[in-house]
Amino acid sequence: MHELSIVSSVVESVVETLEKYPGARVTEVRLKVGALAAVIEDSLQFCYGIAIEDTPLAGSRLVVNVVPVTVHCAACGADGPIKSLQSFSCPSCGEPASDVRGGRELEIEAIEIEEAEESVKP
Amino acid sequence: MTTRIVELRQGILKKNDELARGLRGRFEAAGVLVLNLVSSPGTGKTAFLERTLRELRTRGSRVAALVGDLETDNDARRLAASGAPVRQINTHGICHLEAEMVGRHLEGWDGVELGALDYLFIENVGNLVCPSSYDLGERIRVALLSVTEGEDKPLKYPTLFNSSDAAVITKMDIAEAVGFDRDAAHANIRAIRPDIHIFETSAKTGAGMDAWLEYLAERKALPLA
Numbered sequence: 001m002h003e004l005s006i007v008s009s010v011v012e013s014v015v016e017t018l019e020k021y022p023g024a025r026v027t028e029v030r031l032k033v034g035a036l037a038a039v040i041e042d043s044l045q046f047c048y049g050i051a052i053e054d055t056p057l058a059g060s061r062l063v064v065n066v067v068p069v070t071v072h073c074a075a076c077g078a079d080g081p082i083k084s085l086q087s088f089s090c091p092s093c094g095e096p097a098s099d100v101r102g103g104r105e106l107e108i109e110a111i112e113i114e115e116a117e118e119s120v121k122p
Numbered sequence: 123m124t125t126r127i128v129e130l131r132q133g134i135l136k137k138n139d140e141l142a143r144g145l146r147g148r149f150e151a152a153g154v155l156v157l158n159l160v161s162s163p164g165t166g167k168t169a170f171l172e173r174t175l176r177e178l179r180t181r182g183s184r185v186a187a188l189v190g191d192l193e194t195d196n197d198a199r200r201l202a203a204s205g206a207p208v209r210q211i212n213t214h215g216i217c218h219l220e221a222e223m224v225g226r227h228l229e230g231w232d233g234v235e236l237g238a239l240d241y242l243f244i245e246n247v248g249n250l251v252c253p254s255s256y257d258l259g260e261r262i263r264v265a266l267l268s269v270t271e272g273e274d275k276p277l278k279y280p281t282l283f284n285s286s287d288a289a290v291i292t293k294m295d296i297a298e299a300v301g302f303d304r305d306a307a308h309a310n311i312r313a314i315r316p317d318i319h320i321f322e323t324s325a326k327t328g329a330g331m332d333a334w335l336e337y338l339a340e341r342k343a344l345p346l347a
Contacts, residue, residue, distance in 0.1 A: 002218055002252035009134050017130060027125070031134070038254045038281035086277045087313050088284065096316030100284065106255065108130045114123045 003043035006106070007051045014111055018056055021113055026060040028112035034067045034103040035085060041066070069103030138256055141221035145228075145259025152236035155342045156244065158219075158258050160282055161266035162275075163248030166292040168197045169325035170266065171245055175204035177331055178241060178338070186234050188227055189245040190219040197245065207234045218252035219244065221259055240342060250279040262341060267311075268293045269302035276310045283314040288321065288337065295324040 010029060018024060029048075033039050041064045048062040068081040073090035079101060080091040090097045133139055149156045161167050171187060178185045186207045189197045198210035211219060211227050224244060228236070236242070244260060246253040265286035267275050270293065276283040283289065289311045297304070304322075311320055319337060323330035 002216075002255065005216070005252075006134055006255075009137070013130070013132060013134070013136075017128060021128070036281050036284060038251050085280045088280075088316060089313075096312065098315055098317040104285075106134045108132050108134060110127050110129045110131075112125060112127050114125050116123060 003039060004047040004051065006039060007044060007047040010048075010108055011051050011055055011057055013108055014057055015055060017111065018113070021115060024056075024113040024115045026057045026111055026113050028061045028063060029057065030063045030065065030109040030111070032065050032067055032105045032107040032109045034069065034105040036069050036100065036103040037106045039106065065109065067103055067105050070101045071097040072099040072101050073097045074099060135255060138221050141225060142257035142259040145221055145225055146261075148236065149242070149259060149261070152239070154236050154239040154242050155262070155338070156242045156258075156260045157262045157264055157338075158244045158246060158253075158260035159264050159266060160246045160250070160253045160286070161248060161268075161292075162250050162271065165248070165266045165268045165271065166325060167245050167248070167266055168200055170290065170292050170323060171243055172201050172204050173325040173328065173331060174243070174334070174338075175201060175206040177328075177335055179205055181335070183240040184238060185241045185243070186231075186239055187243040187245060188224060190223070190247045192216070192247060201245075207231070209234075213247055217247055217249050218256050219246050219258055220256050224258050241338065250275070250282050254279075254281040254285055262287045264288045264290055266290045266292055267307070269297040269307075270300050273303050273306040273310055276307075276314045280314045283311060283318070286315065286318060288319040289315075290334065291320065291322045293324060293326075294322045294329055295327050 045062055052058050070081050072079050075095035076093040078090055078092035082088055088097055159167050175185050187201055188209050188211055190211045191197055192213055195210040198208045201208040209227050209231055211223050244258055263286045265282050321330055321334045
């Protein structure tokens, strides 16, 4: 259950970013989460609701984009998504594949903010 | 009102990752091989680590350990029986160790200097999920699994087993009594990480410890950087 730590880091980073946009209100936070990141979306959503209370993120939506696990095959050279998280093998030739190229992401992609017209910098 | 999208593309655990990178640099410069031991509560991490520390000391290696738990210093006291310097990290409710905690506990550690160590072991909080996300600056991540836990555990916790360099099966002395299916366990570990090193050990009888210690020595002999 480290989703609360993760969400707290997200809130901290977003609040830091907001310093450049005084008076702005956050409406959406978009995360990129690898299928191998050991993070559960439901828990993220639940913790997000708690973590954003009394912050400039209050009332915002959390959008989680899940990134599939992809491997590079040492045997045939193919790159592609594995068929299941219980089998790390090449999607093309079926050989075991240890070289994970994607699916561990844990990133804030972007935030959507609303600014009052007068605060928009030229 | 105007709506705007601000691109961040920033790692959520960026702070931890930066601290871990700093630690890894320090460990490499000091020439100490650092291992992060992860398992469920009750797998036998502490017993396995105590035996490892004791045997390494017998062979003349200079070793130390940091041990993470939510509360109590029971594990540190158990490990100290090996004669190695041990320091407890209490996370007070946090279910995993973070690089910052490791860094903080390296400071002011009486009698321990990184440059004078061959191996530093970090025993994580008993948890198969959350420690997977936090880099501690270690060189080798070790996932431990006991014969009583069910051979399908690696399939249930793929993130940890996939991110580990070695898998240690503990409590082999009772494997037969509990009907441990060795082939299934190996197959499941390899399904998640085909190139992983697997060790079967018993901290009680010492079985399998030689192969494990040999692996450590081989890894120690490799250039760190």
